[in-house]
Each structure stands twice: as C-alpha cells, then as structure tokens.
Amino acid sequence: GENVEQHPSTLSVQEGDSAVIKCTYSDSASNYFPWYKQELGKGPQLIIDIRSNVGEKKDQRIAVTLNKTAKHFSLHITETQPEDSAVYFCAANTLGGGADGLTFGKGTHLIIQP
C-alpha cells in the first residue's frame, strides 16, 4: 500500500518568513496530493491540492510543488501570519475498487513566532 512520509514534525518560523513542508510517497499510481490544515479542536480542512498532471499550483500565499519522478511534493507558505499556526497534513490517494482513500503523513506542527 501507499506510504507517505512528512518532514519536519515541528517547524518554527518568524512571522513574515516562509515555511516549507516536504512529503514523499511510495506508490507511483497515486495521482492526487492534497494538503490539510487542522486547528485545535477542529477537523482538518483542505487548503490546496494538486493532481499529477500539474507540477505546481498557487493560491495567494500558498503553493504546492510536485515532482512525480522523485515522488515528492512540498507545501510552501510565504509571508507567514499568526493565523497560519496549526498542524498541516499532506496526503496521497490510494486507489480502491469503487473510490480512492487517502493516506496521510504524520503531520507538521507549524508555529509562527511573533
């Protein structure tokens, strides 16, 4: 099955600096790579996703890059703000019979220092 590794487990950056979180996956058949943000006491919420036919995708301060050959993808957050503090999860789809599941990384706790 799919295996997703995520690094680092904790990331502390100064407000206004950039943050980068990296993930690798094992199954070359995976073709969908979402990133979720989880705030305390809430369920995860999708912030950006990328499909395998695209190498990069941006949405304001957030961008995701995908390298299918190397089987890794990264989340980039620029001009970080206090509200970016949360736990971030990467994931990759695992092909099923009727639908695809998601395999998640173990998460990165992002701390924005004022």
Added chain:
Amino acid sequence: DVKVTQSSRYLVKRTGEKVFLECVQDMDHENMFWYRQDPGLGLRLIYFSYDVKMKEKGDIPEGYSVSREKKERFSLILESASTNQTSMYLCASSLDSPGEQYFGPGTRLTVT
C-alpha cells in the same frame, strides 16, 4: 457550506461494549470515510464507502465494521471495544474520488 456532523464530541465506554459512532453529511456526497487520529501517527483510514451498502477496507479495519444504509449516514461500529481503540475518530465525505474531503469535528472516544 458542506456540513459533516458526528453524533458525539466525547464518549466514554467500557471494555467489551459495542460502540456506535454516527456521521451525517448534508451535501448528497457519494463517498464517506472514517479515520482515527492518534498523536504522532496522523490520520489513518479505517473504512470508506462509495455508495449505499458499499464499503471498502482502509489501512486499519481490524476491530471495526461499518454500515451505510442511507446515502447521508455512515456509521462506525466497534463490536467489542478495547482500550487500544481509545482515539479521536474523524468522519469525512467527498463528492469526487479522489477529491476534497470535508471533515466533521471528531469524536474523542475513551475506552476504560
């Protein structure tokens, strides 16, 4: 807005009890999912369903079963709860597969 609701935020059960966790979504989504979340382990997929009465095992199905009798409702069943099933349980739904999953707030289950 998509809304996924879970029947309880907190639940305490005894070892050996049969436990039902209920999840309801209001957006007519075909796909529904159950995950458990443990510190340092991320989210792990237990079971998912792509249609009424259809189910598929995830990565950690042992000790669990599911039921989907209606499109909007997906139940997770612990046939005989054990202490190692103490965890946060998250339900999600999606329109597309693969596609954005919308999560509920979670049920924190403690088995004593």
